[in-house]
Amino acid sequence: MALPSTTPNVLGEASLATFDTIVIGSGAAGSTVAKTLAAAGQTVLILEQGDNYFPGLDDPAGLHPPLFANDELKMDIRQMIAIDPMIEPRSFRASASAGDRALVGDANGLPRNVGGAAVHADMKYPRFRTTDFQLGTLLGAIPGASFADWPVDYATLERFYVEIEHAVGVQGPEGAAADPFAPAKSKPYPMPPGLPMFANTLLADAATSLGYHPFPYPTAVCSQPYRGRPACIDCGFCSGFGCPVHAKSSPAVTLLRDALVTGRVQLRFNAAVMRLVANATRTAITGVEYLDADGTVQTATADRYVLAASAIESARLLQLSDPALGNSSGMVGKNLMFHFQTIVVGVLQQRVHGHRGRSVTMGMSDFRGVPGDPAQPLGGIIELATSAELIGEAMNYAVSLGKTGDLLKRLMQQSPLRDKLVAMIMQAEDAPQLTNAVDLDPALKDVYGRPAVRVTYTNHAWELATRDFYIPKMIAVHEAAGAQFALVDPPDIPSQSRHVMGTLRMGTDPTQSVCDQFGKLHDVGNLWCADAALFPTSSGFNPTLTLQALALWVAANLVAPGNPTSVLVES
Amino acid sequence: MLTRRRFVQLLGGTAAVATLPQLPGCGDGGKPSPSGAFFEAHQWATIDAATEIILPGAHDAMAVRYIDQLLAAFVSDPPQIFAGGPNSGRVAFPDAAGQASSNFPADDWSQFVPLSRVKDIAWRMRVLGSARAPGGGFNAALLGPTLGYQDQYTDLVVQLDAAAALLEPGKQFRELSALDQVTALATVGAAFPLYSQTLTQHTLEGMFAAPDYGGNAAGSGWQLARFDGDSAPLGYAQYDTSTMMYVERAAQPTTTATPGDGTEPFDADIINVLTIAAVGSGGKRFF
Numbered sequence: 001m002a003l004p005s006t007t008p009n010v011l012g013e014a015s016l017a018t019f020d021t022i023v024i025g026s027g028a029a030g031s032t033v034a035k036t037l038a039a040a041g042q043t044v045l046i047l048e049q050g051d052n053y054f055p056g057l058d059d060p061a062g063l064h065p066p067l068f069a070n071d072e073l074k075m076d077i078r079q080m081i082a083i084d085p086m087i088e089p090r091s092f093r094a095s096a097s098a099g100d101r102a103l104v105g106d107a108n109g110l111p112r113n114v115g116g117a118a119v120h121a122d123m124k125y126p127r128f129r130t131t132d133f134q135l136g137t138l139l140g141a142i143p144g145a146s147f148a149d150w151p152v153d154y155a156t157l158e159r160f161y162v163e164i165e166h167a168v169g170v171q172g173p174e175g176a177a178a179d180p181f182a183p184a185k186s187k188p189y190p191m192p193p194g195l196p197m198f199a200n201t202l203l204a205d206a207a208t209s210l211g212y213h214p215f216p217y218p219t220a221v222c223s224q225p226y227r228g229r230p231a232c233i234d235c236g237f238c239s240g241f242g243c244p245v246h247a248k249s250s251p252a253v254t255l256l257r258d259a260l261v262t263g264r265v266q267l268r269f270n271a272a273v274m275r276l277v278a279n280a281t282r283t284a285i286t287g288v289e290y291l292d293a294d295g296t297v298q299t300a301t302a303d304r305y306v307l308a309a310s311a312i313e314s315a316r317l318l319q320l321s322d323p324a325l326g327n328s329s330g331m332v333g334k335n336l337m338f339h340f341q342t343i344v345v346g347v348l349q350q351r352v353h354g355h356r357g358r359s360v361t362m363g364m365s366d367f368r369g370v371p372g373d374p375a376q377p378l379g380g381i382i383e384l385a386t387s388a389e390l391i392g393e394a395m396n397y398a399v400s401l402g403k404t405g406d407l408l409k410r411l412m413q414q415s416p417l418r419d420k421l422v423a424m425i426m427q428a429e430d431a432p433q434l435t436n437a438v439d440l441d442p443a444l445k446d447v448y449g450r451p452a453v454r455v456t457y458t459n460h461a462w463e464l465a466t467r468d469f470y471i472p473k474m475i476a477v478h479e480a481a482g483a484q485f486a487l488v489d490p491p492d493i494p495s496q497s498r499h500v501m502g503t504l505r506m507g508t509d510p511t512q513s514v515c516d517q518f519g520k521l522h523d524v525g526n527l528w529c530a531d532a533a534l535f536p537t538s539s540g541f542n543p544t545l546t547l548q549a550l551a552l553w554v555a556a557n558l559v560a561p562g563n564p565t566s567v568l569v570e571s
Numbered sequence: 572m573l574t575r576r577r578f579v580q581l582l583g584g585t586a587a588v589a590t591l592p593q594l595p596g597c598g599d600g601g602k603p604s605p606s607g608a609f610f611e612a613h614q615w616a617t618i619d620a621a622t623e624i625i626l627p628g629a630h631d632a633m634a635v636r637y638i639d640q641l642l643a644a645f646v647s648d649p650p651q652i653f654a655g656g657p658n659s660g661r662v663a664f665p666d667a668a669g670q671a672s673s674n675f676p677a678d679d680w681s682q683f684v685p686l687s688r689v690k691d692i693a694w695r696m697r698v699l700g701s702a703r704a705p706g707g708g709f710n711a712a713l714l715g716p717t718l719g720y721q722d723q724y725t726d727l728v729v730q731l732d733a734a735a736a737l738l739e740p741g742k743q744f745r746e747l748s749a750l751d752q753v754t755a756l757a758t759v760g761a762a763f764p765l766y767s768q769t770l771t772q773h774t775l776e777g778m779f780a781a782p783d784y785g786g787n788a789a790g791s792g793w794q795l796a797r798f799d800g801d802s803a804p805l806g807y808a809q810y811d812t813s814t815m816m817y818v819e820r821a822a823q824p825t826t827t828a829t830p831g832d833g834t835e836p837f838d839a840d841i842i843n844v845l846t847i848a849a850v851g852s853g854g855k856r857f858f
Contacts, residue, residue, distance in 0.1 A: 051687045067684055069656030070801030073780035080653045080684070086693040086717070089710065104714065195808050195817050195826050224810055231817075233665075233806025234825050236799075244657035244803040270687050295688060344854065347845060349834045355799060356807040357825040390798050394626075394775040401848070404625050404771070405753075407840055412626075412796045414837050416845055419797065445709045447689050471853065479857050484837075485845045486854040 003261060004059040009293045011058040011114065011267040012046075012260040019045040019266070019302040021558075022288055024273055024317065027116015028544050029531035029551040030308035031256035032164070035568065036555035038262040045300055046259075046267040047290055049309075050112030053081065053242060054252050057114065058260040058267075062228065063253060068119075068242025072391050075241045081119060083109030087447035092494040094458045095435065100442055107455040107494050108338065110310050114269050115252025117310065117498065118544055122239035122358055123220035123248055125170050125545040126381060127161055130154040130183045131371050132539040135378075135429075138371035145431040145460055146335055148536040151508050151517035152553060154183055160549040160556070162187045167258075167568035168548070169226040169249040172218035179215045181365050194223035194232055197357035199386035199422050203346075204362045206481035207384075214364040214384065220249035220545070221358065229253060236355040236388055251548075255568070268292070272448045275321040276305065276527070282325050284525050291448055304526045304558070307504070308551070311336065311533040312438050315503035316453050319440050326504075326521040331514050333438045335505050336455065337538040338497035339380060339427040340463045344474040346423070346483030347416045354386030354421065367426055367470050368540045377466040380428035380540025382474075386421060393418040422481060424474045427499065428467065429540045431460040438503055457494060467491065499543050504533035518561070519554035530554040607639030608646055609721065615639065616745045617728045622774040624752050628795055634777025637786030641773065642721050644698055647683070652694050654680040654783045662805050669809030669818030676804060680783045720769060727759065727766045734758045799823065 007014040021037055023030045026048040034044045056064030074080050083090075083106070090109065091101035110117035131138055136148040162185070164170075172178070172189035193216035196204070204214035221232045232247035246253045259265045270293035277287040277299075287301040307314040315333045318325050326332055360383045367379040387393070397403045397411045414420075436457045444452035471488055478486040506529075507513025510522040513536075519528045530551040532543055539546070556564030606612040615635055622629035622638075629635075644651045660678030663671040686694065695704035700719030701711055708716070731744035734755040739747060744755055760767030777786030779793070781801060787793060793800045807825040808817045819825055837845065849856050 051690065053684070065657050065679070067653075067656045069654065069659065069680060070803050071654055071656070071680070071781055071783075073776060073784055074653045074656075077776060077780070078652060084690065084693045086696050087689050195819070197825055198827055201826065224815065225812065231810030232808075233803065233810075234808040235802045235806040237801070237803075242656075270689075272689075293688060347849075349836055351797075351829065351832050351835065353799075353823070353825075353829055355802075356823060390779045390793075390796055391775055393796075394779055395772065398625070398771050398775060399768075401844065403844070406627060407844075408625070409627050409795070410838060411841060411844070414835065414841055415796065416837060416841060420835075443713050445713075447692055447706065447709055449709065475855050479855070483857060485849040485856050487845075487849050488852040488854045490852065 003263065004056050009268060009270050011052065011269065012265045013263045014266060016043055016045070016264070016266045019043045019300070021045070021304045021306060022047065022300055022302040023306045023308055024288070025116060025308035025310065025313070025531065026114050026256055026267055026269070027308065027310070028118050028251045028548050030116065030306070031251040031254070031259060032548050032551040033306050033308060033530050033555040033558070034265050035255040035259040036552060036559060038259045038264040039568070040559040042264065044259070044265045045302060046265065047271045047273055047288065047300065048114050048267060048269040049272045050081065050114060050269065052114040052269045054114055057252060057257055060261045063246050063257070066242055066244065066246070068244055070235055070237040070241070070244065072389055076389060077391055081111040081113040081242065083112050085109070088452070089444060089446065090453040090455060091441045091444050092455045092457070094456070094493065096456060101444065101454060103494065104444060107453065108312060108497065108500050110498055110500060114267065115250055115256055118250045119242050119252055120240055121250070121544065122360060123250065123544070124360060124363070124383065124542040125165070125218045125220045126179070126363070126541045127183060128154070128539045128541050128546050129181070129368065132537065132541070135371060135537050142431065142462055144433060145462060146434055147432060148505070148507060148512070150536050151506055152550070157549050157553060158186055160552045161545065163552060163568045164545060164548045166190050168220050168251070168254040169222055169229070170218055170220045170545070171223040173216040177215060179365050180213050181368065189218065191223045191226060194221065194361070195234060195357065196361045197354070197359070197386065199352035199354050200360065200362040200384040202352065202481050203384040203422050203424065203477060206477050207364055209480050210477060212364050212366045214362050217360055217363040217383070219358070222247045222249060232358065234357045236357055236359070238358045239360070273317060274448065274450060276317060276325065278322060278325055278524070282322060282523065285527050304528070307527070307529040307533070308531045310531055311500040311503045312453055312455070314529055314531055314533045315438050316440070320450055326514055326523045326527065328523050329511050329514060331505060331512065333503050334434045334436070335432040335502040336436045336438050336457060337430040337432055337502040337535065338495040339499040339538060339540070340430045340459065340467065341497055342426040342428060342467045342470060342474070343489035344424050344471060344478065345421055345487050345489070346478030346481055347485040347487070348420045348422065348481070348483055351415070351419045352386055352422060353419060355388035359388060360385045367473065377469050378429045378540060379466050379470050380426050381542070383425040383427065385423040385425050387418050387423065390418065422478070422483070424477060426470060426474070427540060427542060428463060430538045431462045432502055432537060433460055455494060459491060464491070499538070501532040501535040501538050501543060504529045505536050506534040507536060518557040528554060528558065607636065608643035610635070610639050610642070614724070614728045617731055617743070618724065620745045620752060621731065621756055621770060622777065624749070624756050625771055625774045626778055628791065629774050629778050631788065632778045632786050632791045633788040634774050634786045636788070637777030637780065637784055638724070638773045640785035642698060642724060645695065649683045649685040650691070650694060651683050652686060653684040654781070655682040655684055656680065658804055659781065659783065659801050661800065662802055665805050665809045669811060670820065671805055680781070718765065723766050723769050727763070727770065730759045730763060730766070731755055
């Protein structure tokens with residue numbers, strides 16, 4: 001064993017040449033699967049399309065400084081870790097009747113790099129509610145929507161939630177401080193909440209005065225030293241930025257690193273999978289073709305294969321391989337969901353310095369609603385937020401408002417949309433629809449020569465009505481907080497949400513779903529999916545914790561079918 | 572957190588018609604101009620003047636130097652696209668009490684990050700154009716070629732001088748009064764919206780991005796916006812392992828209002844902008 005790897009574009013055990021399992025994607029899902037399989041003694045090859053910004057991630061001696069920084073230009077403007085639309089454009093259209101494509105550029109792209117999308121996130125980690133797994137039954141038939149029950153329930157997933165919360169390190173409130181509507185937990189969070197930001201507290205106090213129930217947001221960021229990583233320093237460059245000190249409990253520095261140092265895992269990055277190769281009957285995968293860092297075609301084989309490339313990219317990989325692969329149901333790519341974000345911002349006369357802290361330290365779930373109760377429609381959790389992006393602020397005044405010259409200078413000095421801004425962001429349930437889908441653009445390509453992703457998506461009247469119901473209540477909170485103005489973000493088309501779900505729905509009926517309750521494709525004997533493509537519904541809570549709990553469920557059943565006993569971390 | 576894209580959306584539905592910028596102070600067009608790694612002296616002076624029209628203070632921040640550094644990114648190896656990390660060396664390590672010490676980390680940002688094969692193609696497409704980026708023509712048949720920043724700026728200078736000559740025969744853009752520069756820039760912007768978008772974006776980046784990229788000289792952009800800049804490794808709160816409590820920075824707290832901050836009313840023009848945006852979006856003005 002020779003760690004850390006000295007082979008270019010390889011992390012982990014470079015000498016491994018045969019593998020029990022190939023995992024496509026090194027993010028929240030892939031790292032969870034790889035760690036679980038490696039802990040059970042299996043060998044794993046992870047293929048990651050993006051580059052690596054965690055030098056020495058496979059060093060058993062400890063974490064090295066990352067290449068991330070408090071640098072808005074690098075991370076947000078030049079998008080070091082994002083899908084770059086210059087080389088990986090996507091197309092978008094609202095419906096199939098809109099022609100081949102209406103827009104070309106970025107459509108819900110998640111970051112591409114070792115560690116996956118969560119590297120950029122500020123790691124809000126609430127659990128879903130018990131009823132979120134039963135909306136097919138609880139909501140009944142809604143025309144045009146395809147709500148369905150999950151084939152696993154909260155009680156089944158609860159222990160996997162606990163394992164992830166403790167393995168990665170989540171801070172959160174307990175008892176009277178916690179979300180009063182949250183489902184029961186069998187074990188407390190491993191860390192208490194960190195410091196609340198002034199901007200969030202202002203809104204939380206206003207919300208409390210109106211009878212709502214704000215709470216410190218469960219967040220996968222260390223609030224004290226945890227498993228060899230330091231407490232957060234509240235540097236302020238969190239959402240959209242990689243962590244400069246490894247306090248963020250992102251998959252890269254937690255489960256992925258844990259997997260890499262076992263000696264049973266090899267990660268090849270800058271490795272763009274072109275297609276899965278199937279047998280003649282499409283019942284088994286026989287290999288994976290990918291372009292390596294130099295652009296040379298390579299092939300890798302294993303006994304089993306796991307898709308963990310994100311909802312859009314996992315579905316795309318099937319479509320790139322063979323339109324019929326895994327698709328006897330005709331459901332591959334369908335039921336694409338985002339969280340339907342409703343954003344209302346308040347402008348104060350007072351500076352809140354939104355760049356001093358994690359930007360979202362408080363939330364409230366009063367607007368999540370109750371299934372079937374028209375007086376409490378199903379919205380989502382509210383993030384009590386602020387803003388920290390300076391170039392972004394200037395672009396809004398100059399580009400969106402067309403203000404330049406002396407007025408632009410005064411806007412930057414008085415800073416209504418950054419230093420005096422507070423925000424409420426509702427991550428609301430997005431009704432699944434068969435017509436909201438990902439497929440391959442008929443002409444647009446990416447730099448690898450693959451057909452580009454095409455997103456077809458339009459909102460359902462169901463979630464638009466929910467938005468209209470809660471906007472006045474959000475405006476009222478801003479008024480109670482002493483804001484001078486409240487501004488409502490129009491529904492964004494295409495959606496700017498990075499919460500991407502659906503496309504390879506899991507279910508017990510092979511005619512209505514792509515994967516079974518254990519994440520295995522109904523049609524293919526040795527192919528699983530472990531990412532948010534499995535989600536039958538989107539819930540109204542940030543998805544990554546549930547994504548990881550579900551990936552752990554999938555992986556634990558890979559290790560011990562029907563009797564999952566995986567334990568990631570000893571209590 | 573709200574992202575830039577989010578804000579563009581936020582205001583996109585209520586944006587007023589673009590107005591001509593108000594006049595900045597007089598320029599210093601008579602001085603000899605430096606040249607850059609890409610720009611010749613005349614190009615440098617012309618773009619410098621144009622950035623100052625877009626945002627007064629851009630000249631002092633040397634936004635033109637930022638633009639020049641981007642245009643010359645591929646002169647260096649690695650290309651100067653992504654500064655390194657994690658620490659800039661501007662911010663101290665914390666001391667035992669969680670406050671700034673006199674001990675500073677090394678400057679990691681000056682070591683630019685090597686680009687992968689495909690990121691290299693992406694940035695050559697942006698800077699040099701798809702025709703001069705090997706492997707960058709994969710969508711040219713469908714979308715047309717990508718015009719690189721170098722070609723955009725080279726032609727922008729030509730167009731600004733042409734517009735200037737129409738206003739005042741025999742004069743170049745940099746020799747115009749500030750009033751005429753505003754007019755010439757608007758004329759070129761209407762005819763070449765791509766150039767205008769690129770110049771505006773890069774002016775703002777040159778003003779407010781970290782000084783490591785060539786602009787924001789002496790942090791003047793951050794001072795204008797009262798922005799603290801990068802904060803690692805000190806951050807705004809340090810965890811004290813002996814007391815198991817966080818320690819904030821007294822002058823720049825995260826949990827409370829900042830000492831010395833009071834109410835800062837907006838001026839009348841900004842109240843007008845915000846009123847239009849709030850009411851137009853379905854929001855509210857509360858006074």
